[in-house]
Structures are given as C-alpha cells and as structure tokens.
Amino acid sequence: MKSFVSSLALFAASTFALPQQLSSLEGRALSPYAPVTTPCPSNSPVRKANDVSSAESSYIQQRQTKANAALAAWLTKTDSTFPTTNLPIVGITTSGGGYRSLLTGAGVLQALDARDGNTSLSGLYQGFTYQAGLSGGAWLLSSISGNNWPTITSLKTNLWETAFEESLFDPDGALLAVADAVITNDIAAKSAAGFNPTLTDPYGRLLAYQLLSGNDGGVSDTLHGLTSNSNFTSQAVPYPILTSIGVNTDVGQCTPSSNGTQYELHPYEFGSWDSGVGAFIQTQYLGTSASNGSPVNGTCHTNYDNLGYALGTSSNLFNEVCISDPTLSGLSSNLTTELTNFLGAGHQLVTRDEYAVYPNPFQNYPGATSVSNQTELSLVDGGETDQNNPIWPFLHRPNVAVLFVNDNSADTSDNYPNGSELYNTYQIAKSDGLTRMPVIPPDTTFVSQGLNIRPTFFGCNTQNTLTLIYLPNHNYTYDSGVSTAKLQYSKTETDALIANGVAVGSYNGNGTFAECVGCAILKKTGGTLPSKCQSCFSSYCYN
Incomplete structure (x- = not known):
C-alpha cells in the first residue's frame, strides 16, 4: 500500500459519482452521520480479550452448520470420494492495494461464488465462515456487506462500473460542489455532537459514495448495523472483519512500529488481541469513552461506527505525511484545500x-x-506494518483451520506481490509467540521458486497451524499490476480486472486445481484422503 500515499493528493481533486445519489439537505440538520447519546448497557460494553465474544461465537456456530453443508456439497461435486464429515472452518482474506485489490479481489470472490461464478471452484464461497479485508480489501468487503452481500456481477453492473468511471480527475473543483451540498453538513453534524472530525471523515464519506448504494452514499450505514442485513441474520454469509493499525501519537509517533497494535473492526466488536490492549468494546458503543471499563459519566454513544468511516479507517494513509511535515504542506494544494474545507472554514x-x-x-x-x-486512539491503514494481508485475526481464532489469502500487494516495481508481506507477518507472529502462522519463506525464495505467480499451500503438514491457500495477483488475462495511485477506471478496465481476478481465484482454469484445493482443506481433518492428494501436495505445498 505504500504507493497509495502518492495518490492521496489526486484523491482530493477527484469527482465522485454522486449527483444521482444526493438527496436534499432539507431536514438533514441532524445528519445521520453524527454520533448520538444512547443508554448504556446494564453490563460493561468493554471486556478482556480472552476469546471471541458470545455474539460472534453464536453466529459462527450457526454459520458453520450452513458453511459445512455448502463445503460438503462442493467437495462432493469436485470428487465424490472426498470425505465430507468433520469439516474444518475455512475463511478468506483480501489484501490492501486500493482499487487494484478491490477489483482483483472481487474477481476471486466471483470465481468462488456459486451464485455468480462458472469455475471448478464455484460454491466454495458458500463454505466460508469468515472473511477479512484491509484497505482496498476492506473497501471490497464493506461494499459487499454494506449492500447485503449481492453478487459481484450485481455490484459491478449497478454500482462500481459507473462510480469508478466517473471518478475523474477534476482540477476545476467539482468536489467542492458536493462538499457544500452534502458532506460538509455531515462533518459539521459530527462536530456539533462533540466529536472533532479528521481527514478520515470526508475521505470515508467520499469512498462510501462509490461503494454503498444507500441514500447519500450510505450515510446511515453502520458497522454494527450489518447485523440487521437479511443475509447476516440468516447466517448465510461469512463473518466480516476489517483491520487497522494503532499509532501512539501521544509519544510523537507518526507511523506504527513493525509490530504495531492490530485492531479489528467487525459487526459485534472493536479492539485488539495484542498485548498492551487485550480488550474489546461492543461495536455499537464505539464513540464511548470509558475508564476501567465503565463509561465516563455513565454516558454512552452510538453511531460512531459509520461504515464509511470504518472502511476509511482501514485505508487511511494521511499519517505518512507526518514523517516530514505534520501540517500536510508537502501534499498538493488540492489535498490541503479541498479536504480541509470539509473540516470547517479556517x-x-x-x-x-x-x-x-x-x-x-x-x-x-x-x-x-x-x-x-x-x-x-489513532488508527491508520491496516497494511502499514508491511503486513498487507489481514491474517492476524485468525492467529487468535484457533477454530479456523484453512485460510484463503488473496494477495494484491504492490511489492515490485510493476505492482505485483513478491511474498514479502506474508513473510513479515510470519516473522512478527513468531516474535510474538503466535504459533498458528505456518512457515513462510523470504521474498527471495518466493521469487526464485515462482511462488509469487501461482497458488501455493503453506502449512500443509502441520496440524497446529493454519493452512494458507495463497492466491497472488498475476496477469493471467490482463495486466493487473495497476498502480495503486490509479483512481479512475473505465468500464472496460473494471471488467478486465475483475475477469483477471476470476483467473487468479481459479488458477486460470487449471484442470486439477479444484481437486487439490479440496485435498488441502481436508488434510486439516486428519482423515484418509484419496491417493491423488499426494500428487497435489507435491505440486502445491511449500515444505
């Protein structure tokens, strides 16, 4: 995500596909974007990070029943000799990487979705219990969940194609017209409620217009509100998790250290497993200040977890400027002027x-x-510790056995992954004593063995670690190494990146890949597998 820093200046001067979504400001003096005071729960909304919450545990228990049925159906379709009892919990992650990752990751999901895909892996998505994203991957996950988990084809046709095409560089300041009409009102309402906004507020609101189909860019959509969406209430979808990194600005930090605190944002809770925090608060009560777990003055707030703000949190890189100039003067006048206008005159x-x-x-x-x-708490882009794949949450969820990892990082000069982000997570997990991360080789080995251009399975032969099914971005059908700074996409480009993502997710239609994925998933059960699996492990397993 490093190259995204250079795009922030352009971002501020981009025109978003807003006019058709704008509603009148009449009656919006009290914007739904503003946090509101709410009665506090009878018990503390804060808890120690001993395990997942009871709410998440309940969802996962019900979701796993449905996911296992779907996973069993896919396994049987793939190979009728596959055993389908005692199935593991499976999840999927999408890395950071701006629109490149959003669109490539969307194609990967389409390849795996029985409703939308036409590959040998179609139906696997219905077998997932968890889904995580950071930065560009968080945009994708937020757009999917915030719109009640439609198909990728539906999102592409009804929202993304037009939104991404109309995000044109506009030096004449069309952004200001939008700000004056709607978004400034939202930001002012948050300020009037006693919460001083930052650049993440307008940034998240602008992104939301491209990603959420609700009124005024989903201004009323919240992270905890996802629990009311019909596909969530029926446990028909994987549990969504966004990630972000904490920075201690009180001691002069601009960017996080390599092992900076990893925060999770999801429908039920916000917080961190990491030492030094080790606590969570119920997401609906974000905005509440607490001392020793008790709300200050007995006052709680809700609505702070606006979904646009959450996805903006996971992709916020404005802090990079702090390294050289905390007043942001190093960026273009468009950024300092246009986005600052949202925060109030002067x-x-x-x-x-x-x-x-x-x-x-x-x-x-x-x-x-x-x-x-x-x-x-001051939070920044989830990939700022050079761990651009949101694997961390699953190092703390021992029930998850298999994790698909779609890596769309721009590690190389041509904007493709080289495995270094995965290796960094392995190194930091090892130093923190987190043993569920499988052995990952350094980027030199990745490249020399071609692991960066084809699927690889990590952790095949260890029962106590995750099995990672690594799906790196590669130019199968389209040059998908698009700069993270690219903010405008024609419909042709949007479609081509998604189509290439389908190839990433299906190994470009490789005839044996689905069977080998099935072998990798089932190996974690410890049961007897078809003899053909040994050939799969020889071909795909690292070590």
Missing part, C-alpha cells in the same frame, strides 16, 4: 487530522498498558 491542519480517531474505551483498563493513558 480550519488549520494539525497532526491529529491525519488519523482515524476513536474515543478510547480502554483507558485505565487492566492490561491495556499501551493505551491506558490515551484519551483517543
């Missing part, structure tokens, strides 16, 4: 503006030593 940019800011619910909380004295 606003002077400060370091705080560069972060996605959350009132700290973990003040004075036992074990939350790294954030105990902070009144606010």
Whole structure:
C-alpha cells in the first residue's frame, strides 16, 4: 500500500459519482452521520480479550452448520470420494492495494461464488465462515456487506462500473460542489455532537459514495448495523472483519512500529488481541469513552461506527505525511484545500487530522498498558506494518483451520506481490509467540521458486497451524499490476480486472486445481484422503 500515499493528493481533486445519489439537505440538520447519546448497557460494553465474544461465537456456530453443508456439497461435486464429515472452518482474506485489490479481489470472490461464478471452484464461497479485508480489501468487503452481500456481477453492473468511471480527475473543483451540498453538513453534524472530525471523515464519506448504494452514499450505514442485513441474520454469509493499525501519537509517533497494535473492526466488536490492549468494546458503543471499563459519566454513544468511516479507517494513509511535515504542506494544494474545507472554514491542519480517531474505551483498563493513558486512539491503514494481508485475526481464532489469502500487494516495481508481506507477518507472529502462522519463506525464495505467480499451500503438514491457500495477483488475462495511485477506471478496465481476478481465484482454469484445493482443506481433518492428494501436495505445498 505504500504507493497509495502518492495518490492521496489526486484523491482530493477527484469527482465522485454522486449527483444521482444526493438527496436534499432539507431536514438533514441532524445528519445521520453524527454520533448520538444512547443508554448504556446494564453490563460493561468493554471486556478482556480472552476469546471471541458470545455474539460472534453464536453466529459462527450457526454459520458453520450452513458453511459445512455448502463445503460438503462442493467437495462432493469436485470428487465424490472426498470425505465430507468433520469439516474444518475455512475463511478468506483480501489484501490492501486500493482499487487494484478491490477489483482483483472481487474477481476471486466471483470465481468462488456459486451464485455468480462458472469455475471448478464455484460454491466454495458458500463454505466460508469468515472473511477479512484491509484497505482496498476492506473497501471490497464493506461494499459487499454494506449492500447485503449481492453478487459481484450485481455490484459491478449497478454500482462500481459507473462510480469508478466517473471518478475523474477534476482540477476545476467539482468536489467542492458536493462538499457544500452534502458532506460538509455531515462533518459539521459530527462536530456539533462533540466529536472533532479528521481527514478520515470526508475521505470515508467520499469512498462510501462509490461503494454503498444507500441514500447519500450510505450515510446511515453502520458497522454494527450489518447485523440487521437479511443475509447476516440468516447466517448465510461469512463473518466480516476489517483491520487497522494503532499509532501512539501521544509519544510523537507518526507511523506504527513493525509490530504495531492490530485492531479489528467487525459487526459485534472493536479492539485488539495484542498485548498492551487485550480488550474489546461492543461495536455499537464505539464513540464511548470509558475508564476501567465503565463509561465516563455513565454516558454512552452510538453511531460512531459509520461504515464509511470504518472502511476509511482501514485505508487511511494521511499519517505518512507526518514523517516530514505534520501540517500536510508537502501534499498538493488540492489535498490541503479541498479536504480541509470539509473540516470547517479556517480550519488549520494539525497532526491529529491525519488519523482515524476513536474515543478510547480502554483507558485505565487492566492490561491495556499501551493505551491506558490515551484519551483517543489513532488508527491508520491496516497494511502499514508491511503486513498487507489481514491474517492476524485468525492467529487468535484457533477454530479456523484453512485460510484463503488473496494477495494484491504492490511489492515490485510493476505492482505485483513478491511474498514479502506474508513473510513479515510470519516473522512478527513468531516474535510474538503466535504459533498458528505456518512457515513462510523470504521474498527471495518466493521469487526464485515462482511462488509469487501461482497458488501455493503453506502449512500443509502441520496440524497446529493454519493452512494458507495463497492466491497472488498475476496477469493471467490482463495486466493487473495497476498502480495503486490509479483512481479512475473505465468500464472496460473494471471488467478486465475483475475477469483477471476470476483467473487468479481459479488458477486460470487449471484442470486439477479444484481437486487439490479440496485435498488441502481436508488434510486439516486428519482423515484418509484419496491417493491423488499426494500428487497435489507435491505440486502445491511449500515444505
């Protein structure tokens, strides 16, 4: 995601496909974007990170029953000799990488979706229990979940093609017309509610117009509100998780350290497993300041978890400028002028503006030593620790056995992955004593063995680690190494990137790939497998 920094200046001068979605400002003085005071729950909304929440556990238990049925159906279709009892929990992740990752990741999902795909892997998506995304991958996951999990074809045809095509570089300032009409009102309402906005607010609102189909760019959509969507209430879809990284600006940090605190944002909870935090708050009560787990002055807030703000949090890279110039003067005048206009007339940019800011619910909380004295949490792009694949949540969920990892990172000069992001996660997990991460080789080995241009299975031969089914972006049918700084896509380009993503997800129609994926999934069960699986493991398993 590093190259995305250079695109932020362009972002501020982009025209978004907004006019057809705009509603009148009449009656919107109290914008649905603003957090509101709400009664506090009878028990503390904050808890220690001992395990997943009871709400998530309940969802997963019900989801797994349905996912196992779908997974068994896919396995039987793929090879009637596959055993289909005692199936593992399977998830999928999509990396950061801006629109490149959104569109490539969308193609991967389409390849796996029984409703939409036409590959030998179609039906696997219905067998997933978890789905995670960061940055561009978070855009994809938020667009899918925020629109109640439609097909990729539906999103592409009804929203993305037009939205991404009309995101034109516009030096004449059409963005200001939009800001004056709608978004400034939303930002002002948040400020009036007592929550000072930052650049992530207009950034997230603008992205939401491209990704969410609700009124005014899904201004009323919240992260916890996903639990009310019909496909969620019926446990028909994987549980969604976004990730972000914490930065301690109180001690002068601009960017996180290599092992910076990893935060999760999902429908039921927000927080971190990492030492120094080790706590979660119920997502619907984000915006609530707490001390030792008790809401300050007995006051709770809700609506802070606007879905656009959440996906903006996972992809926020404004803090990169803090390294050389905390006033953002190093960026173009369009960025400093256009986005600052959302924050109010005469606003002077400060370091705080560069972060996605959350009132700290973990003040004075036992074990939350790294954030105990902070009144606010400052969050940035989920890939800023050079771990551009959101694997971290599943190192803390031992019930997850197999994880598909779609890596669309721009590690090379031509914007393709080289395995370094995966290797970094392995190194940091090992140093933190997290043993569920399988052995990953350094990028030199990745490239020399061609692991960066074809699917590879990691962790095949270890029962106590995840099995990672690694799906790197590769130019099978289209040069998908598009710069992260590219912000405008014609319909042809959108369609071509998604189509290439289908090839990424299906190994370009490789005749034996589906069977080998089935072998990799079932190996974690420890049961007897067809003899053909040994050939698969020889071809796809690292070590």
